[in-house]
Amino acid sequence: MRGGVGDGAVLFETKRAKGRIWYKLYFCSVLAGLCMIWVYRAIQIPGGGGRWWAWIGIFGAELWFGFYWILTQAVRWNPTYRYTFKERLSQRHQDKLPNVDIFICTADPSIEPPIMVINTVLSVMAYQYPVEKLSVYLSDDGGSELTFYALLEASRFSKAWLPFCKKFKVEPRSPSAYFEETLVSPREGAEAVDWLATKSLYEEMENRIDVAVKLGRVPADQRKRHKGFSQWNSAITPCDHQAIVEILIDGRDEKSLDDEEFALPTLVYMAREKRPSHHHNFKAGAMNSLLRVSSEISNGAIILNVDCDMYSNNSETVKDALCFLMDEEKGHEFAFVQLPQIFKNITKNDIYGNSLRLMTEVDFHGLDGVGGPLYTGSGCFHRRECLMGKKYDANSNVQLEPSRKILEANTSILEEKAKHLITCRYESNTEWGKEMGLKYGSPVEDVITGLSIQCRGWKSIYFNASRIGFLGVAPVTLAQTLVQHKRWSEGDLQIFFSKYCPFIFGHGKIKLGLKLAYTMYCLWSPCSLPTLYYVVILPLALLHDISLYPNIKSIWFMPFAYVIAATKLYSLSESLWVGYTLKGWWNEQRMWLFKRLASYPFAVVDTFLKLLGINKSAFIVTAKVADKEVSKRYEQEMMEFGAHSLMFTILATIAMLNVICLMSGVKRMVWEGEFGSQDSLLVQLVVCGTVLINIPIYEAMFLRSGGGRMPNSVTITSIALAILAYVLPMWQNRNASLVFP
Numbered sequence: 001m002r003g004g005v006g007d008g009a010v011l012f013e014t015k016r017a018k019g020r021i022w023y024k025l026y027f028c029s030v031l032a033g034l035c036m037i038w039v040y041r042a043i044q045i046p047g048g049g050g051r052w053w054a055w056i057g058i059f060g061a062e063l064w065f066g067f068y069w070i071l072t073q074a075v076r077w078n079p080t081y082r083y084t085f086k087e088r089l090s091q092r093h094q095d096k097l098p099n100v101d102i103f104i105c106t107a108d109p110s111i112e113p114p115i116m117v118i119n120t121v122l123s124v125m126a127y128q129y130p131v132e133k134l135s136v137y138l139s140d141d142g143g144s145e146l147t148f149y150a151l152l153e154a155s156r157f158s159k160a161w162l163p164f165c166k167k168f169k170v171e172p173r174s175p176s177a178y179f180e181e182t183l184v185s186p187r188e189g190a191e192a193v194d195w196l197a198t199k200s201l202y203e204e205m206e207n208r209i210d211v212a213v214k215l216g217r218v219p220a221d222q223r224k225r226h227k228g229f230s231q232w233n234s235a236i237t238p239c240d241h242q243a244i245v246e247i248l249i250d251g252r253d254e255k256s257l258d259d260e261e262f263a264l265p266t267l268v269y270m271a272r273e274k275r276p277s278h279h280h281n282f283k284a285g286a287m288n289s290l291l292r293v294s295s296e297i298s299n300g301a302i303i304l305n306v307d308c309d310m311y312s313n314n315s316e317t318v319k320d321a322l323c324f325l326m327d328e329e330k331g332h333e334f335a336f337v338q339l340p341q342i343f344k345n346i347t348k349n350d351i352y353g354n355s356l357r358l359m360t361e362v363d364f365h366g367l368d369g370v371g372g373p374l375y376t377g378s379g380c381f382h383r384r385e386c387l388m389g390k391k392y393d394a395n396s397n398v399q400l401e402p403s404r405k406i407l408e409a410n411t412s413i414l415e416e417k418a419k420h421l422i423t424c425r426y427e428s429n430t431e432w433g434k435e436m437g438l439k440y441g442s443p444v445e446d447v448i449t450g451l452s453i454q455c456r457g458w459k460s461i462y463f464n465a466s467r468i469g470f471l472g473v474a475p476v477t478l479a480q481t482l483v484q485h486k487r488w489s490e491g492d493l494q495i496f497f498s499k500y501c502p503f504i505f506g507h508g509k510i511k512l513g514l515k516l517a518y519t520m521y522c523l524w525s526p527c528s529l530p531t532l533y534y535v536v537i538l539p540l541a542l543l544h545d546i547s548l549y550p551n552i553k554s555i556w557f558m559p560f561a562y563v564i565a566a567t568k569l570y571s572l573s574e575s576l577w578v579g580y581t582l583k584g585w586w587n588e589q590r591m592w593l594f595k596r597l598a599s600y601p602f603a604v605v606d607t608f609l610k611l612l613g614i615n616k617s618a619f620i621v622t623a624k625v626a627d628k629e630v631s632k633r634y635e636q637e638m639m640e641f642g643a644h645s646l647m648f649t650i651l652a653t654i655a656m657l658n659v660i661c662l663m664s665g666v667k668r669m670v671w672e673g674e675f676g677s678q679d680s681l682l683v684q685l686v687v688c689g690t691v692l693i694n695i696p697i698y699e700a701m702f703l704r705s706g707g708g709r710m711p712n713s714v715t716i717t718s719i720a721l722a723i724l725a726y727v728l729p730m731w732q733n734r735n736a737s738l739v740f741p
């Protein structure tokens, strides 16, 4: 399929997956199975009592699962793949290339180490793109002089690093990642000397930053080296300080050159004003400040947003993105180009299911086929005007502004001007956070902002390059993973209950497929309720001999067996296809369960508390470093418990309940031969048997020693709760199950 006009000028190409007929047959067969299950549940409703209750609940859960499964088809129906022609871009449009402003956000130097932040900065400064058109902005919500100091060091090191990258065709261009991968010089002779010199320059810088971080302040001799340090005094705290803007490299200045006398990209440090009395709207607030500050300084028509842990892994990414936005025929339809979120620190079998592989390899290609992917906050190129609220107009062929805004002001005047744009009061009574910039009030500012851009008529592009564009870090403990997913699923659910609900807000504006796909994400957290019901009620029903499934000899058994087997086999093959190991798939299944039991329920509760006005939104920043012990266990793929968390108590209690009920079920079947006449309980036995997936929990409770094991208090509480559920008389109608077919 073509991307643009047919005369060879196309800048990208679009391909759709083939052989979808088989997929559609699979879909129809599972749908038929689901309908039969629902029919069975509806016509066999028992006559009352406890079994009636259990039955109705299971019916509800199965209705939900079926409905949700249908939603997930939206992202599997029409997978779409994109390919770019970068050479053509350079040949034809070299002189028309737009200014690109790159925004990096950081929030806290203790969990986002300054050295990591500046590696991200250096990697994007070194993009293969005309430097005079490139500006890099770092927003520091930690308002930390350590981060400022690290950035200052980076601005100096960039003078060696940028020419070095060119000379050695370095990839990736994050120095720390590069020197980790390339241990010895790839060339010989004088070049090897050069290579070593740059390496030691980097190491010396790393050292100096390390010293400052350990000290907790910038050494006096360094402080003297830049006027910017005068902004920090002892009264400054992360949530109480004036606005700070420091232009560390002014790209317009003819004197700012690298070691080989080439120009450098502009580099700006920014910390917006913070006062305890003013809510700062987390990352969305930072992004909007960046939008204003950059409009004063470089005013790039294209904005790339990356999180501070997401370094550039591919120095040609900017050109790739521009192939879409500058395509003559189609380019004007696209508001943003989202690249996949890939994490560097995923273990072989992806113990916490954090690789998001299914999302990046399946979902997002599917989304691209129905109007475009979500904006996921990092690794995304936007047209500035789209972020500023512009509506799509099919008749106006938006041209990207190629030239830099002419600015007469000198650097310090510019800095002063910029500071006025990021005071606490600046946004009062404006449309910022509403119709302008990123949206406020949501823990997933990215998703809701992307949705509203798409609802203004724009499309978006998902570009999954063969060389990954960005690499970040995923959480390395179970608790962090669950907390991160709580934030995401809570934000998504809030969207559903707000005026931005995809079906209402998107009515007549986005395709049905896209509405369904957004709804799929929005309804992540409510999936917890039927899942909780399943894992609590099924084992209890087994315990009390309450049959909830058809006898295996009955015809009604077929749809259950087919739907479960077909969907699980499909999920397995899909996972293997996108590169999971078998164990990786199993781990993914476990995390699927854990999120639904211990993360999403909190999202549901907090969403309702927020709807009632009781709770305020928060943003728990994900840690990017872990201590040695924890990292080691992560490498060994040992699940990390070790905290007194309600999340773990829930997981452990359910795991205990399941194993107790399973054992009593097996015992009765084997020793007492009780189930002989009622194979109907067999299904329940099998479902309970999947407790095997909880093995890491049992290990953490009973077998492991050392760090990361389940705290004793959690173990004791959960055993007590499970026994309580076990001994509670529930439904004393054993007979009901015996008369059942």
Ligand SMILES: O=c1ccn([C@@H]2O[C@H](COP(=O)(O)OP(=O)(O)O[C@H]3O[C@H](CO)[C@@H](O)[C@H](O)[C@H]3O)[C@@H](O)[C@H]2O)c(=O)[nH]1
Pocket: 105, 106, 107, 108, 112, 139, 141, 281, 282, 283, 286, 306, 307, 308, 309, 376, 377, 378, 443, 444, 445, 446, 484, 487, 488, 491, 619, 620, 621, 622, 623
């Ligand atoms: O008050 C804040 C809080 C966070 N951040 C930055 O926001 C980014 C994302 O925070 P992180 O804790 O790493 O969240 P993740 O869950 O990893 O991030 C994903 O989800 C977020 C929404 O929940 C999006 O904002 C991110 O872009 C997206 O990568 C980081 O660079 C932070 O420094 C700020 O600048 N200010």
Ligand SMILES: [Mn+2]
Pocket: 307, 309, 472, 473, 622
């Ligand atoms: Mn992150």
